[in-house]
Amino acid sequence: MTAVTTQCCAPIARAPLSEDDAADLAVLLKAVADPVRLRLLSMIGSHPGGEACVCDLTGVFDLTAPTISHHLKVLRTAGLIDGERRGTWVYYRIIPETVSRLGALFTPLAAPPAAQSGPVDVELLTV
Amino acid sequence: MTAVTTQCCAPIARAPLSEDDAADLAVLLKAVADPVRLRLLSMIGSHPGGEACVCDLTGVFDLTAPTISHHLKVLRTAGLIDGERRGTWVYYRIIPETVSRLGALFTPLAAPPAAQSGPVDVELLTV
DNA sequence: CCTTTGGATAGAAGTTCATCTAATCAGGAG
DNA sequence: CTCCTGATTAGATGAACTTCTATCCAAAGG
Numbered sequence: 001m002t003a004v005t006t007q008c009c010a011p012i013a014r015a016p017l018s019e020d021d022a023a024d025l026a027v028l029l030k031a032v033a034d035p036v037r038l039r040l041l042s043m044i045g046s047h048p049g050g051e052a053c054v055c056d057l058t059g060v061f062d063l064t065a066p067t068i069s070h071h072l073k074v075l076r077t078a079g080l081i082d083g084e085r086r087g088t089w090v091y092y093r094i095i096p097e098t099v100s101r102l103g104a105l106f107t108p109l110a111a112p113p114a115a116q117s118g119p120v121d122v123e124l125l126t127v
Numbered sequence: 128m129t130a131v132t133t134q135c136c137a138p139i140a141r142a143p144l145s146e147d148d149a150a151d152l153a154v155l156l157k158a159v160a161d162p163v164r165l166r167l168l169s170m171i172g173s174h175p176g177g178e179a180c181v182c183d184l185t186g187v188f189d190l191t192a193p194t195i196s197h198h199l200k201v202l203r204t205a206g207l208i209d210g211e212r213r214g215t216w217v218y219y220r221i222i223p224e225t226v227s228r229l230g231a232l233f234t235p236l237a238a239p240p241a242a243q244s245g246p247v248d249v250e251l252l253t254v
Numbered sequence: 255c256c257t258t259t260g261g262a263t264a265g266a267a268g269t270t271c272a273t274c275t276a277a278t279c280a281g282g283a284g
Numbered sequence: 285c286t287c288c289t290g291a292t293t294a295g296a297t298g299a300a301c302t303t304c305t306a307t308c309c310a311a312a313g314g
Binding site: 180181182193197199200212215216 | 290292294
């Protein structure tokens with residue numbers, strides 16, 4: 001266990017964020033701060049096999065294919081998903097490291113109403 | 128323990144998000160998807176006593192007071208912070224429940240490179 | 255080769271958002 | 285009461301974002 005142990009606050013509430021870190025994280029958060037992209041991310045992540053074809057995604061929304069393509073590109077540019085063409089179709093899958101980076105920002109606030117049974121060990125990411 | 132136990136994926140990667148849930152969460156995420164608001168949140172949360180006066184916040188940024196006030200209002204409207212006037216000054220503090228709701232969305236993806244020692248119990252929030 | 259289908263790119267239109275200046279509200283101090 | 289300071293509200297402006305249509309690229313089949 002190489003992590004720093006804490007039982008208090010989320011990283012975001014433990015020390016002031018630097019200007020650079022805040023700018024970095026804002027880019028990442030902006031990528032997921034959209035209903036369509038949030039649903040795309042969850043559809044890709046929960047798809048059997050861990051990956052989803054674009055053709056599985058376009059039909060679900062009331063949007064044109066280029067719009068879906070645009071949103072996938074935003075997620076991809078942010079490093080949240082990765083895509084690969086195999087033959088005719090393109091498959092996307094989640095990049096867990098980036099997703100967990102978001103979670104680590106807000107999570108270790110522990111349980112606010114009823115505290116967890118024991119102290120929670122938290123990786124202190126360098127963002 | 129009334130929670131569902133899992134050792135796999137973040138909630139966002141476990142089941143497709145409904146349209147309504149995605150819209151709700153996008154509003155919350157949009158509130159934190161800004162460098163200034165991210166820093167405001169972390170400055171308020173990490174301030175001694177758990178609360179910060181607006182006067183502590185305005186000087187740090189290269190922005191006018193009304194702009195800071197606007198950002199604080201966005202955070203407040205989203206339910207991430209709460210403010211109270213005491214005499215001359217207004218003090219803001221974090222609402223941990225809302226912050227942890229964000230963390231719960233992305234976190235339980237476990238440790239991607241090296242798995243945690245044991246399975247992690249995760250509250251399955253209804254969002 | 256030509257055609258068809260899946261997907262991405264280019265550019266435009268409408269909307270949302272961050273920021274400013276100016277004006278307003280709330281408490282204290284003289 | 286009047287003035288000063290802390291903070292918010294109102295309105296305007298310019299940039300960024302979401303979505304569209306039209307076009308283009310890539311792979312597979314006839």
